[in-house]
Amino acid sequence: MVLKYPNGQIYQAALPAKHKQTKSKTQEPVSFSNRGMRFEEAINESNLYYLTHNQAVVHKKPTPIQIVNVDYPKRSAAVIKEAYFKEASTTDYNGVYRGFYLDFEAKETKNKTSFPFKNFHDHQIRHMEACLAQGGICFVLLWFSSLHRCFFLDSKNLISLWTQQKNGKKSISLTVIEKIGIEITPKIAPRIPYLEAVEKFVLKESNKNGK
Amino acid sequence: MVLKYPNGQIYQAALPAKHKQTKSKTQEPVSFSNRGMRFEEAINESNLYYLTHNQAVVHKKPTPIQIVNVDYPKRSAAVIKEAYFKEASTTDYNGVYRGFYLDFEAKETKNKTSFPFKNFHDHQIRHMEACLAQGGICFVLLWFSSLHRCFFLDSKNLISLWTQQKNGKKSISLTVIEKIGIEITPKIAPRIPYLEAVEKFVLKESNKNGK
Numbered sequence: 111m112v113l114k115y116p117n118g119q120i121y122q123a124a125l126p127a128k129h130k131q132t133k134s135k136t137q138e139p140v141s142f143s144n145r146g147m148r149f150e151e152a153i154n155e156s157n158l159y160y161l162t163h164n165q166a167v168v169h170k171k172p173t174p175i176q177i178v179n180v181d182y183p184k185r186s187a188a189v190i191k192e193a194y195f196k197e198a199s200t201t202d203y204n205g206v207y208r209g210f211y212l213d214f215e216a217k218e219t220k221n222k223t224s225f226p227f228k229n230f231h232d233h234q235i236r237h238m239e240a241c242l243a244q245g246g247i248c249f250v251l252l253w254f255s256s257l258h259r260c261f262f263l264d265s266k267n268l269i270s271l272w273t274q275q276k277n278g279k280k281s282i283s284l285t286v287i288e289k290i291g292i293e294i295t296p297k298i299a300p301r302i303p304y305l306e307a308v309e310k311f312v313l314k315e316s317n318k319n320g321k
Numbered sequence: 322m323v324l325k326y327p328n329g330q331i332y333q334a335a336l337p338a339k340h341k342q343t344k345s346k347t348q349e350p351v352s353f354s355n356r357g358m359r360f361e362e363a364i365n366e367s368n369l370y371y372l373t374h375n376q377a378v379v380h381k382k383p384t385p386i387q388i389v390n391v392d393y394p395k396r397s398a399a400v401i402k403e404a405y406f407k408e409a410s411t412t413d414y415n416g417v418y419r420g421f422y423l424d425f426e427a428k429e430t431k432n433k434t435s436f437p438f439k440n441f442h443d444h445q446i447r448h449m450e451a452c453l454a455q456g457g458i459c460f461v462l463l464w465f466s467s468l469h470r471c472f473f474l475d476s477k478n479l480i481s482l483w484t485q486q487k488n489g490k491k492s493i494s495l496t497v498i499e500k501i502g503i504e505i506t507p508k509i510a511p512r513i514p515y516l517e518a519v520e521k522f523v524l525k526e527s528n529k530n531g532k
Contacts, residue, residue, distance in 0.1 A: 167451045169411055174383040175401065190386065193401035200380050204415060206424070209456030210415035240378045245420030 124153075148251040149218045153203070156300035160207075166305060168205030168212060169306075174198055200237045207305060210312070211246040213238065214304075218253035226254050226280035227272060235272055238265040247312070251304055252287065252293070261291035262307035349352035360429045360464040364414070367511035371418075377516060379416030379423060385409055411448045412459075418516060421523070422457040424449065425515075435465050435492035438483060446483055449476040458523070462505070462515055463498065472502035473518035 153170070160166040202216040207312035217229040230250070238248045248265035265280075267290050271282050293308040334502050340369040364381070371377040390403035441461070451460045460474035474493075478501050488521040503518040 164451070164454060165339065167448070167455055167457070172383040172409075175386050175404070177384075187405055190401065190404040190406070193386070193404060194398055195401070196383075198383075204451055206422035206455040206457040209422070211422040213417070213422070223475075237378070238374065240375070241417055243375060244378055244417040246378070246417040268515040 142267045150216055152296070152301040153210050153216045153251065153304075156302045156304065157203070157205075159301040160301035160305060162211060166205060166207035166212070168203055168207070171198070171200065195315070197231075197233070199233055201234055207247075207308065210308075211241070211244070212308065213219050213241045213246050213248045214250060216253070218255050221281070222254065222256050222284070225254070225287060226281045227275055227279070230272065235269060239269060241268060242269075249308075249311070250255070251290070251302065254284070255282075258296070260294040260296060260302060261287050262294055262304060262311065263287060264311055267291075290320045360466070361427055363476065363507070364427045364462065364515075365513040367513045367515065368414070369418075370511035371516060377416060377423070379414055379418070381413055382409070382411065382415070386465060408442075408444070410444055412445055418458075420520075422452070422455075423453045423519065424457050424459045425461060427462045427464070429466050429469050432492070433465065433467050435493070435494045436465070436498060437492045438490070440484055441479070441483065446480060450480060453477060458518075460522070463515065465495070465500070468495075469507070471505040471507060471513060472498050473505055473515060473522065474498060474502040475522055478502075490499035 128173050150170075157166075157168045157170070160168060174196040175190075176194045176196050177190055177192075178194065179190070181189045181191050183189065200214055202213070203216065215230070215234055217225070219225050219229065221279040241248045242265055250268055251267065252259075252263055254263045264291065268282075269281075271286070292310050294302060294304055294307050297303050332462050361381075368377075368379045368381070372377060385407040386401075387405045388401055388403075389405065390401070392400045392402050394400065412424055414427065415422070415424045417423065428436070428443070428444055430436050430440065452459045453476055460475050461476065461479055463472045463474055465471075479493075482490075482497070503521050505513060505515055505518050508514050
């Protein structure tokens with residue numbers, strides 16, 4: 111099946127050509143360890159699934175680029191000849207689901223017992239704080255590639271843990287994540303069914319506020 | 322005053338260097354006609370104003386780029402040597418305001434009596450439809466550069482007008498926009514106070530639904 115984006119473009123996973131060629135040899139239905147881009151790809155495919163099934167509209171933001179020099183050849187497309195990667199001022203993903211504003215970041219580690227804080231940057235934390243203040247649903251999707259386990263961790267908890275770095279903490283232990291996060295079991299489609307975790311989170315929050 | 326993004330980067334308007342140089346000669350407080358980028362710049366500055374005043378978190382999405390070739394020189398930043406502009410699959414702006422998901426596009430025309438449909442693309446219309454279905458607040462900000470007038474037009478009305486193209490319509494008349502849109506009067510800061518229009522729209526919609 112050829113998946114198409116709403117703009118008619120054919121869906122292409124954001125992998126270098128080399129990875130694509132070797133993909134068929136190594137691909138397992140719900141496994142995407144060992145490759146830096148595989149988790150991100152799984153999220154992108156899940157977003158496409160949710161979009162085509164009218165369940166949510168979530169997109170990965172394009173990588174911000176500072177363009178310095180562009181060539182405009184006659185009768186063909188403009189070619190960017192010199193450009194640089196810029197630091198993003200927000201998280202990678204946002205969108206809308208049942209009236210909720212969703213905003214999240216997807217991160218992975220090879221560690222087996224904890225998730226290092228170095229995966230999160232100051233500006234992402236500040237962006238999440240600002241979104242939370244506006245009533246958005248903000249979270250991170252954490253992928254333990256060696257364990258094949260995925261967790262939803264809401265940003266309020268993440269930020270609270272993040273501040274512990276002052277006390278010398280370098281990471282969040284898996285035990286803590288198991289306790290305060292919501293585990294997401296990868297599936298065939300969507301590969302990372304993160305909306306199930308969002309639903310659980312929303313329910314938990316509304317129960318809290320109801321009391 | 323130097324404005325800074327939350328990531329500490331200094332705010333720089335997305336203008337080519339040439340425009341920046343001539344800017345001081347021609348700049349008026351609330352005028353940004355005659356230059357393709359000026360309206361977009363005014364929106365970006367308004368977003369920064371809203372962000373720093375904790376009123377909303379709205380960002381312009383980076384331009385999507387297909388990177389083909391990157392150079393990694395020793396001891397300096399990676400240089401993109403070959404890349405191409407890609408068509409965006411969404412609108413340019415989204416974010417969160419008081420729990421609402423906002424999604425919009427900013428467009429301008431030099432016309433004095435109507436806004437041409439050719440400013441909107443199929444994929445943008447489809448994206449707006451998908452966001453509306455999820456309960457987002459979707460709209461376009463229309464700038465008549467020759468008239469110095471700005472309007473908020475909600476996407477439901479835009480889409481309904483858009484379908485009239487089948488009957489040979491090429492544009493939306495200013496008279497119609499005056500009637501169904503919400504006029505936004507440019508100010509010093511934020512330059513385009515579009516949240517005021519969003520508030521009016523939300524109020525109108527909740528009154529409708531309350532009846």
